[in-house]
Amino acid sequence: MNQSPPAFRVWALPGLPEVRPGDDLAKLIAAAVAEGGSPGLVDGDVLLVTSKIASKAEGRIVEAADREAAIDAETVRVVARRGPLRIVENRLGLVMAAAGVDASNTPAGTVLLLPEDPDASARRIRDGVRAALGVEVGVVVTDTFGRPWRNGLTDVAIGAAGVRVLDDLRGSVDAHGNALEATVVAAADELAAAGDLVKGKAEGLPVAVVRGLSHLVPGASGGGAEDVAEGAGARALVRVAADDMFRLGTSEAVREAVTLRRTVREFTAEPVDGAAVRRAVAAAVTAPAPHHTTPWRFVLLESEHARTGLLDAMRDAWAADLRADGFTEESVAKRLRRGDVLRNAPYLVVPCLVTDGSHTYPDERRGAAEREMFVVTAGAGVQNFLVALAGEQLGSAWVSSTMFCRDVVRRVLELPEDWDPMGAVAVGRAAAPPRPRPARDADAFVSVR
Template sequence: MGEGSAIGIVAPDGVPEIRPGDDLAALLLPLLDLRDGDILIVTSKIVSKAEGRVRDGDRDSALAEETDRLVARRGPTSIVRTRLGLTMAAAGIDASNVEAGRIVLLPLDPDASARRLREAVLTRTGRVVGVIVTDTAGRAWREGQTDIAVGAAGVRVAEPYGGRVDAYGNELAVTLPAVADEIAGAAELAQHKLGARPVAVLRGRADLVLPADDHGPGAAALVRPEAGDLFGYGAREAVLRALEGRAGDDRGFGAVATPEEIAEGLARLAHHGVEVLASPGTAPGTAPGTVPGAPEEGRLAVRGPREVLEAVAFAHRWRVTRDGDDPPGILRLHPASP
C-alpha cells in the first residue's frame, strides 16, 4: 500500500461499573496508554453515572424536566429539543445498561464534564489530549442511529473549509465537517453497543487537539441555533402549532422571515381568498388593490380569512394587526419583535 493518512482507535476492556461519585480519571487511566495528541472518547452514560444523573423511574417521568420544546411525536416516541439544545428522542434519557427500573439522564453540562476529565488527565499524566463525550442519536432522513459529540474539550469540533479550493479549482463555500461527531461515530465501531467498552482512544488526528490551556468552544458549538433551524417541528406539529398560535411556539419556525418570503407564501394561498395588497417596494396606491399608506417599512397590507392569515403569519414569525384607518377587510402584517 502507498503512503496515506491513518488513524487508530482502541476501546479497552475492563472498565468497571461506574457509581455516583466515582473518579472517572482514576478508573480509566490504568486501562489507557495515552500520548500527547490523542483524543479520549467516553460515553455520556458513564459520565452521567459518575455525576449521579441516575434515578428511579422511566423515561416519561423525567421527560418534561429535560425538554425545552416538543419537536414531534409519533405514538409513544417523542422527539424533543432538550435543555442543552440537542434534538433527540426522549431527550436522551436512557434505560439501557442500567439496573431495571432506573434511568440515566444526560450530564447537566457535558462540555464542563469533558473539561474536568481533560484537566484530570493532564494533572495525573502530563498528557495533552482532547476529550469527547458521546451519546447516541437518530438522524432526520436516515434510518438508524449513530453516536454524536454532546460534550468536548481541547478538540476542534468542526473543520471550516470555507474559502478553500478543491483539486478542480472549485471554492468550498459552506463545507464544515463536524469532526467531533465523526470521531464519536468512529469510536462507536470499536466500542460496540453491547461490548461494555464505554471509553476509546483515537490516535492519528493530533492536529485537532488544542493546547493545554485552550479547551475550545465545546460541542455546544455544533448545536444549530433555533433561528437557523429549518426543521424545528415535525410536519404535523408545524401545522398544529401555526393554527394554535400559542406564545413562544413560533421559536420552532426559525428566524423571522423577510417580507419577500412571507409575501411569496401568501401568494400561494390565493385559492383561500388571500390577497397581498401592498408589499415592500410597492408605491402606495399605485398597483391594483393596494391601499393608501401601504406599505409601511417592512410591513404588508393583506386581505383574506383572518384565521388563515394568523396561521401563515405565525409560521413566518410575523403578527396580524388592524389599522383603524384602513377600509374594512384590510389587515396589516408586521414582523414579530425579536
C-alpha cells in the same frame, strides 16, 4: 519522496470497571491505560467517552417508576410525537428521542439522565488524564442519536474539551482549485461515530481512543488547547433556533408554529422577500370554504408608493369619520397614531373576501348565515396566512382598519366592487422578541355536553 496517505487508528479501551456514583472517570481511564491492555495514550489522541458512564460517575441516576415523568422534567419542547415515542428538545438544546433519558444499564426502578454539563464533564476528564499521565488529549463525550431522513442510529458529540469540534474549511480550496465557501465539518461528531464502531452497544467498552488526528487537538502541538476546550465545546454543534430551517414540520411543530404566530407591532427596515409571502398565500388558500368556492384574494402592496397611497387615503377617511363623531383634534391625532403599525411595516397585504358561488335565499336570516360562512372562511384563510408567515420567520399584525373604509380601499387599489377588504396585514422582521404571553387554560374555553 511520496507522502503516506492520511490515516488514523481507533480502538476500544479495555479494563474499565463498572462505573458508580462518585467515581473519578479520569483516574479509571488512566488506570486502564496503565494496565497495558491498550497501546497507551500519547499527545494528540482523542478519548471518546460514552455519556452513560459520565452520568453514572456524576450521580445522574434518579428513581423513576415512570420514565415518562423523567422525560417531561428534561424536556423544553416537544418536536414530534408518534405513539409513545417523543422527539424533544432537552435542556441542553439537544433534539433527540426521550430527552436522552435512558432506562437501560441502570438498576430497575431508576433512569439515567444525561450529564448536567457534558462540556464540563469532558474538561474534567481531560484535566484528570493530563494530571495522571502527562499527556495532552482531546475528550469527546458521546451519546446515541437517530437522525431525520436517515434510518439507524449513530453516536454524536454532546460534550468536548481540547478538541476542535468544528473544522472550518471555508476559505481553503479543493483539489481542483475551487474555493470552499460553506464547508464546516462536524469533526467531533465524526470522531464520536468512529469510536462507536469499536465500542459497540453491548460489549461493555464505553471508552475508545482515536490516534492520528492530532490536528483536531490543538494543545498537542503546544498552546491553543484552552481556547478550544473552554470556548466552543460541543455546545457549538447545536444550531440555534434562528438558524434552524427544519424547526417546524410535524403536527407538533405545526402547533408550535401557531404558538409562534404573535402580533408584531415594531418591524425592522429589512426588506421582505415577496416569494416568502406568496408561499404563505399558498398556505392560506388551503383553508376550508363553503360550496367548493375559493373566496380569498390577497393584494400584495410591495411598493412604498402603493403602501403610502393607501395608508394616506385611509388616514384621511378615518380622520373625517372621527371629526364627524365629535372627537377633538387631539383625540383624532391620538387615534390616528394607532395606524403606525401599518405605516412602519416594510410590506402590506390586504386580504379580501369574494363571495362568488354563494347561495341566494329569499329570507334575511338564511342570507345573513350564508355571508357569515364566507366571512368565517376568510378568517381561516388569514389565520393560515399568518401561521405560514411565522414559519417563514416573518412577523405580522392583522389590523381591521380597511374594513371601516372599504370603498376607499377599493378605489385606491383599483379593486373590483365585489372584493371586500378584510383588514390589512403588516409583514416584516420583528424589531424585538415578543413579550411573554400569559398562558391560557384551554378548559376555560370548552363546554362539554
